[in-house]
């Protein structure tokens with residue numbers, strides 16, 4: 001192109017750095033900007049397995065998990081970081097994986113929904129969602145379970161209010177949340193009964209939800225103490 005500087009040099013005769021980009025218009029220098037490197041090396045442990053990959057710097061962790069590693073249990077439910085369907089544990093901290101870059105997790109340890117079951121046995125939280133019908137379409141469920149799992153790790157016997165507070169970052173379009181709360185209470189009961197932990201939180205004593213029959217059945221709710229039967233709030237806390 002007439003008037004253009006030679007390749008590798010800007011129109012002041014300076015050589016471009018490896019990551020510099022020159023924007024020109026009709027041979028005139030308009031801007032010179034830094035560009036991110038094309039690929040970044042990531043070494044990460046996910047559910048006990050180590051992976052090494054070269055990723056674009058802009059790649060989100062949720063897409064890395066789903067598309068690079070094939071771990072599609074972590075869902076993408078929004079593009080505003082509100083739904084919580086993408087929740088995983090990153091070095092023991094609960095994160096929305098749509099808010100983290102894959103390049104940021106280099107050297108980290110990640111737990112996804114696929115890593116919860118051990119030796120073919122569901123984690124008590126997964127079992128709770130099964131027993132208490134804590135889902136309908138299931139789209140929000142991986143994130144709900146991961147957030148609930150994190151809650152029960154730091155508070156082994158949460159109250160209903162504490163459960164609802166812990167799940168504020170997870171949205172469900174189907175269930176009305178009642179059975180999700182029951183599922184977490186069921187899991188807390190399993191952990192305490194099984195001696196997996198002692199209560200560390202401020203949860204009060206309560207009868208645990210029965211495991212048989214549909215939880216919406218009024219008799220079942222009454223048998224459980226009617227705690228949720230009288231709750232008119234059928235939405236997120």
Ligand code: FES
Nearest residue numbers: 077081083084098
């Ligand atoms: Fe909705 Fe991450 S995909 S919060």
Ligand code: FES
Nearest residue numbers: 136137172173174
């Ligand atoms: Fe459908 Fe929660 S079960 S979004």
